[in-house]
Amino acid sequence: MIGMIKRILSVSGKYQGRIYGAMGFSFLKGLLVKVPIILTYFIVTTFIDGTLTNKTAVYSAIALVASIIVQAVFQYIADRLQSGAGYLIFADMRMKLGEHLRRLPMGYFTEGNIGKISSVLSTDMVFIEENCMMVLADMMNYLFSQAIMIVFMFVFDWRLGLASLAVTGCIVLLGRSMMKNDLVHSDEKQKASEIQTQAVLDFTEGIGIIKTYNLLGDKSKELTDSFDTNCRVNLDFEFSHHPYKRGVFLIYGIGTVLMLTLSAFLYSKGLMDMKYFFGMLLCLFDLFVPIKTFYDQEARLTVMSACMDRIEALFAEKELDDNGTQTMTDSNAPEIEYLNVTFAYDKKDILKDVSFKADKGTMTALVGPSGGGKSTIASLLTRFWNVKSGEILLRGTDIRKIPLAALMDNISMVFQRVYLFQDTVYNNIALGRPDASREEVLEAAKKARCYDFIMELPDGFDTLIGEGGASLSGGQAQRLSIARCILKDSPIVILDEATASVDADNESYIQQAISELCKGKTLLVIAHRLNTIAHADHIMVIKDGEIAESGDHKSLMDMGGIYHNMVTKRAVSTGWKN
Numbered sequence: 001m002i003g004m005i006k007r008i009l010s011v012s013g014k015y016q017g018r019i020y021g022a023m024g025f026s027f028l029k030g031l032l033v034k035v036p037i038i039l040t041y042f043i044v045t046t047f048i049d050g051t052l053t054n055k056t057a058v059y060s061a062i063a064l065v066a067s068i069i070v071q072a073v074f075q076y077i078a079d080r081l082q083s084g085a086g087y088l089i090f091a092d093m094r095m096k097l098g099e100h101l102r103r104l105p106m107g108y109f110t111e112g113n114i115g116k117i118s119s120v121l122s123t124d125m126v127f128i129e130e131n132c133m134m135v136l137a138d139m140m141n142y143l144f145s146q147a148i149m150i151v152f153m154f155v156f157d158w159r160l161g162l163a164s165l166a167v168t169g170c171i172v173l174l175g176r177s178m179m180k181n182d183l184v185h186s187d188e189k190q191k192a193s194e195i196q197t198q199a200v201l202d203f204t205e206g207i208g209i210i211k212t213y214n215l216l217g218d219k220s221k222e223l224t225d226s227f228d229t230n231c232r233v234n235l236d237f238e239f240s241h242h243p244y245k246r247g248v249f250l251i252y253g254i255g256t257v258l259m260l261t262l263s264a265f266l267y268s269k270g271l272m273d274m275k276y277f278f279g280m281l282l283c284l285f286d287l288f289v290p291i292k293t294f295y296d297q298e299a300r301l302t303v304m305s306a307c308m309d310r311i312e313a314l315f316a317e318k319e320l321d322d323n324g325t326q327t328m329t330d331s332n333a334p335e336i337e338y339l340n341v342t343f344a345y346d347k348k349d350i351l352k353d354v355s356f357k358a359d360k361g362t363m364t365a366l367v368g369p370s371g372g373g374k375s376t377i378a379s380l381l382t383r384f385w386n387v388k389s390g391e392i393l394l395r396g397t398d399i400r401k402i403p404l405a406a407l408m409d410n411i412s413m414v415f416q417r418v419y420l421f422q423d424t425v426y427n428n429i430a431l432g433r434p435d436a437s438r439e440e441v442l443e444a445a446k447k448a449r450c451y452d453f454i455m456e457l458p459d460g461f462d463t464l465i466g467e468g469g470a471s472l473s474g475g476q477a478q479r480l481s482i483a484r485c486i487l488k489d490s491p492i493v494i495l496d497e498a499t500a501s502v503d504a505d506n507e508s509y510i511q512q513a514i515s516e517l518c519k520g521k522t523l524l525v526i527a528h529r530l531n532t533i534a535h536a537d538h539i540m541v542i543k544d545g546e547i548a549e550s551g552d553h554k555s556l557m558d559m560g561g562i563y564h565n566m567v568t569k570r571a572v573s574t575g576w577k578n
């Protein structure tokens with residue numbers, strides 16, 4: 001409990017004061033809740049003593065009303081302080097998580113962690129933000145109330161005090177076992193929710209493939225299995241929790257009877273005054289209610305703790321270091337230089353001792369068999385991953401010493417798989433350079449040969465694309481992504497040539513758009529169509545993670561090696577001549 005409060009406080013940043021304030025006012029309200037008992041006790045004892053007067057009764061009534069009013073005021077202040085605090089804390093935390101995710105290496109996103117991220121954002125954080133303030137303030141209240149009840153018992157009779165302490169101790173012991181049990185099951189519960197999220201994402205993202213390959217049955221089964229598992233794990237949680245909860249209720253009941261029996265015994269033996277006996281009777285049915293209610297609420301606290309574990313684990317994922325402060329100033333150095341670069345995604349080396357340079361304004365093409373390592377070479381330039389050994393230099397500076405944002409300002413990438421955001425056409429282009437003027441955005445669209453088709457959309461540049469909006473063809477989407485890069489106007493362009501064929505019109509438009517994009521740039525092309533790179537300044541054949549051949553088109557053809565074979569095969573299959 002204390003641990004959980006500390007964890008929430010540790011993430012609450014500037015809202016800590018609100019939480020302390022809410023707890024303070026809840027505590028004061030908790031004290032005031034006891035005022036009716038104290039007043040009734042006072043009236044009973046003065047009645048027994050024969051000192052009860054009309055004045056005493058009126059004053060007591062006024063005090064009672066006043067305590068109820070102040071109680072309501074304290075509750076209002078506590079509610080004001082705590083309501084929304086969870087949402088404010090987690091709004092900040094989501095921003096921090098967004099920043100953190102941005103700094104994680106690409107590998108984290110390709111290793112099946114998408115379900116984890118989604119479920120942390122949509123399940124764990126939501127659960128805590130909706131529950132934490134209420135649960136924490138209420139639970140503190142219950143603990144204070146229980147302590148006050150025990151103090152009352154000690155005031156009435158030390159034996160009653162000890163007995164109430166013992167009963168509370170038994171409830172706490174059983175409650176702790178309940179918490180341990182719940183923690184294990186909460187962990188499973190959250191994991192099952194993560195698997196379910198991943199299954200839903202897989203199913204919805206892959207629905208096209210699932211339908212094409214007639215996998216609806218198999219994949220639906222995976223999905224329903226994840227629903228079943230989630231349901232079973234939640235039921236297990238409930239079933240394992242209930243015996244403990246009943247146990248707490250049993251001790252609560254037996255404890256109450258014991259306290260009644262003990263006080264009746266003490267009174268009957270003349271060991272306790274009558275007014276204390278009455279006081280005891282007044283408290284009896286409230287005596288162990290706070291601690292029992294505390295453990296009634298405990299399951300929520302435990303689930304919160306498991307949620308917090310997973311949030312902290314996500315924050316603990318190692319970020320790609322971004323401590324670089326250097327700028328690229330050496331204008332005589334090659335624009336890009338790989339020096340003895342070795343890389344492994346996991347343990348197996350994918351790239352071995354790759355070295356090459358590309359001067360400013362030149363075109364370097366990477367060709368070779370599938371799986372050879374072409375895309376990997378390009379991804380290392382953007383630091384999607386860090387090299388294992390060796391160095392990649394940009395204008396003479398190791399890219400790890402350049403701030404990531406500055407590095408990214410220098411590079412544009414045209415991917416095979418285009419991603420457009422659910423936003424307007426305009427905003428999808430403008431994100432290439434958010435401070436660009438409308439004229440610049442329109443100009444980029446014209447250069448990327450998309451202006452005409454955009455103007456034919458229902459709302460032109462303001463047309464929404466994606467879910468619920470207009471849909472674009474693959475070629476149109478590709479040209480839009482090129483417009484984004486043209487707007488960004490970075491000196492280096494990485495071009496992952498599309499393998500999928502588009503119709504002749506689109507192909508020609510895309511080529512025109514790419515030519516606009518590449519004007520005056522240093523180009524690194526992952527080439528799948530050999531006819532587009534015949535004029536490249538430098539062609540490298542990448543095979544098994546190594547540069548197998550290197551040179552220009554003519555020298556490679558003269559060499560009669562892998563490149564020559566690839567071109568010859570291509571010429572035979574397509575009739576292409578160089």
Ligand SMILES: Nc1ncnc2c1ncn2[C@@H]1O[C@H](COP(=O)(O)OP(=O)(O)OP(=O)(O)O)[C@@H](O)[C@H]1O
Pocket residue numbers: 107110345346350368369370371372373374375376377
């Ligand atoms: N994220 C990843 N995690 C683990 N291994 C990967 C990852 N991406 C690629 N690989 C492996 O690295 C090797 C090189 O892949 P890469 O995509 O760089 O080759 P490529 O030459 O670009 O292939 P293609 O022409 O088919 O796109 C392959 O064996 C591939 O399986």
